[in-house]
Amino acid sequence: MRSDQLEERFKGKGYRLTKQREIILEEISKGKTHPSADEIYLMVKKKIPNISFGTVYRNLKVLRDLGLIRELEFSKSFSRYDGNTKDHYHFTCTKCNKIFDLDIPVMEELNNNLRAKTSFQVLFHRLEFYGICHDCSSGLR
Amino acid sequence: MRSDQLEERFKGKGYRLTKQREIILEEISKGKTHPSADEIYLMVKKKIPNISFGTVYRNLKVLRDLGLIRELEFSKSFSRYDGNTKDHYHFTCTKCNKIFDLDIPVMEELNNNLRAKTSFQVLFHRLEFYGICHDCSSGLR
DNA sequence: AATAATAATAGTAATAATTACTATTAACAA
């Protein structure tokens, strides 16, 4: 993306284009890795030695908001527990944060398809749907 | 599950069946909700007022290990960032924790299928594959 | 049933990722 286009993108949403933001975006975009906030902080620190963690986190949110990067919420934290131990998918309502079990078959073929295309040992997959649940979209909640 | 079967299940893996474990399992299994560790702590606290957070967390891991409950790692924390903003899937190596972009088409039909079966407003889905990457399974890493 | 060995517990402190706060600095519209 050209620098003036980038600037427009920022101003369009009322953000300012700062050196910090430019370099954070640059560092994330240049590789094929999927760095953590911590790793991004370290990479950027080489170019802006006194940058702070707060600035990195704040700007990751800004860049995500602008659609310039994607945030993948993997995780170790914030688990939910399910008494249903048979393999199944979930739907999460982004409004009320309720999680619903889905009664659709688990697609083992997705793993097979990926095995056929790659050299990965595919063990399992996680499929999570997101949207608005019935109660929330009908104004009941 | 009968109580004696449950006990066998625990002993089989060298765990003891304690009141705390029984009640934690009971509370998770009785509803269709997907409680957080915090919520479980509060539910169990009604029956064992002086239970501690540590006990809940420790036993959630034990119950998961026994296959009696499932842990869904949703999350707010531990994000990874991706410079590739076009919709795509990932493969995560559970050995080296590397994340790979997958070059397989995004299946919009999964959302349509779910829309057809439920009254949810399905907005998007996340599909993550897990397993062992080529380098790790060939002993290179 | 009594005992010995040790796993599990309660209570508390520590950790790790992220977010909030605040005085200072920098971007940019006029």
Added chain:
DNA sequence: TTGTTAATAGTAATTATTACTATTATTATT
């Protein structure tokens, strides 16, 4: 160039989870 205000650096606070430790409870063995 200047005034307005968003963004920054630095630090403290927050939140979910884990670690630590003295005490208690469970189970195997007598």
